[in-house]
Amino acid sequence: MGRPRGLSARMKLTLSYAGLVVVAGVILLAVVRVFLLRYVPDHTIVVGPLDASGQPGRPGPHVPSRSDLERAFTPRALQALALLLVLGLVGGWTLAGRMLAPLRRITQATRLAATGSLGHRIQLEGRTDELRELADAFDAMLEQLEAHVAEQQRFAANASHELRTPLAISQTLLEVARQDPTRDQGELIERLHTVNARAIDLTEALLLLSRSDRRSFTREPVDLSLIAEEVAEALLPLAEERGATLDVTGEPTPTVASRALLLRMVTNLVQNAVVHNLPDGGTVTVHTEPQEGAAVLRVENTGRPVSPELLPTLTEPFQRGTERVRTDAHVGVGLGLAIVHSIVTAHDGTLDLTPRPGGGLVVTVVLG
Numbered sequence: 441m442g443r444p445r446g447l448s449a450r451m452k453l454t455l456s457y458a459g460l461v462v463v464a465g466v467i468l469l470a471v472v473r474v475f476l477l478r479y480v481p482d483h484t485i486v487v488g489p490l491d492a493s494g495q496p497g498r499p500g501p502h503v504p505s506r507s508d509l510e511r512a513f514t515p516r517a518l519q520a521l522a523l524l525l526v527l528g529l530v531g532g533w534t535l536a537g538r539m540l541a542p543l544r545r546i547t548q549a550t551r552l553a554a555t556g557s558l559g560h561r562i563q564l565e566g567r568t569d570e571l572r573e574l575a576d577a578f579d580a581m582l583e584q585l586e587a588h589v590a591e592q593q594r595f596a597a598n599a600s601h602e603l604r605t606p607l608a609i610s611q612t613l614l615e616v617a618r619q620d621p622t623r624d625q626g627e628l629i630e631r632l633h634t635v636n637a638r639a640i641d642l643t644e645a646l647l648l649l650s651r652s653d654r655r656s657f658t659r660e661p662v663d664l665s666l667i668a669e670e671v672a673e674a675l676l677p678l679a680e681e682r683g684a685t686l687d688v689t690g691e692p693t694p695t696v697a698s699r700a701l702l703l704r705m706v707t708n709l710v711q712n713a714v715v716h717n718l719p720d721g722g723t724v725t726v727h728t729e730p731q732e733g734a735a736v737l738r739v740e741n742t743g744r745p746v747s748p749e750l751l752p753t754l755t756e757p758f759q760r761g762t763e764r765v766r767t768d769a770h771v772g773v774g775l776g777l778a779i780v781h782s783i784v785t786a787h788d789g790t791l792d793l794t795p796r797p798g799g800g801l802v803v804t805v806v807l808g
Contacts, residue, residue, distance in 0.1 A: 449543075450536045457532030458525055465524045469517045477513070480506040542571040546578060558586035591756075606639040655786045657698040664693040664702065664735045664807070665728040671706045672726060675714060683720040684741075686710070690728035695735035695807050697787050705783045706737065708776040709803055713741035717800070734789075735807040743800035751793045755781040780805075 447455075504512075545562050552560045561582065564575040610632060617628050665688075672688045679686040695702075706726075713724040727738045755777045777793075780803075784791045789807040796802055 453536035454532035458528030461528035606635045662699045684722040688726045693728040693735045701783045709739040717743045737805040740802045741800045745799045746795040
């Protein structure tokens, strides 16, 4: 902003310190004048023995009057005020410089961050005070911002790659069909349809993820248990196809949220639990219950053991767990748990992923 240049904060503090010192000196001198000099008579005082007639005899020592004291006191008082002014300016400039030194480092870090450099940290030394709390808060903000920017960059790169893949496959199929006119057109159309459907699913998932991140939705009273039953009924054919048992337990679980987003959240969790399960004889349990004013959803499934180191990456976009085969019809687009995490965060809830001791995963969602 094109603001006019004014006095620096250091100069303002210096003038304030000097002004306070001078004012304190003036008050002290005024106290001396009012409460001491006012009681000194303003005429010559002669102190000595009296003669027989009661008249002053031999003169005694000279006692200064008020005027004498004022003439001697005023120049020295002015010199003291001038000295206080100089000490106030010098001391104020030095103290202000030491106090404002952390602010200069914070300003430098802010300017670096404004240019896009988020790796710089202030890291003020010393004991905790207001300026160091500000610097620590700024460092924490830079760290979170740097992580968020890096996550967005990874997301953009992965989204570009994922969107390019179906387009590249479509282009390859069309080139093959153009070079070989005798090729079965039905097979080509079916493969193009599959690739196009995957691209549409990916685009819709990206739009849903963006919508939940922006929190552009309307909240309404919903029953999480009814949503769980609806999802289980819709995904029961998929579970039967994969030889898995799908059970829904619990009790009415009211909450205030977006029904459409909760439906997507539960669908993604249950579908993941069905798909990433044992080849045959697996189980999926969906449980809902109210708990201390919150709505709790727990989805538990059997399956292959999940490494604890893998859990934090499962909620990142386009991250897929082990043993996921991309040619599977129900593989998804790698955004299932990322969308779940985004929906839970948009509703100010918590998402917890825990590996089962015998293999598989337990996903717990708590909505306030």
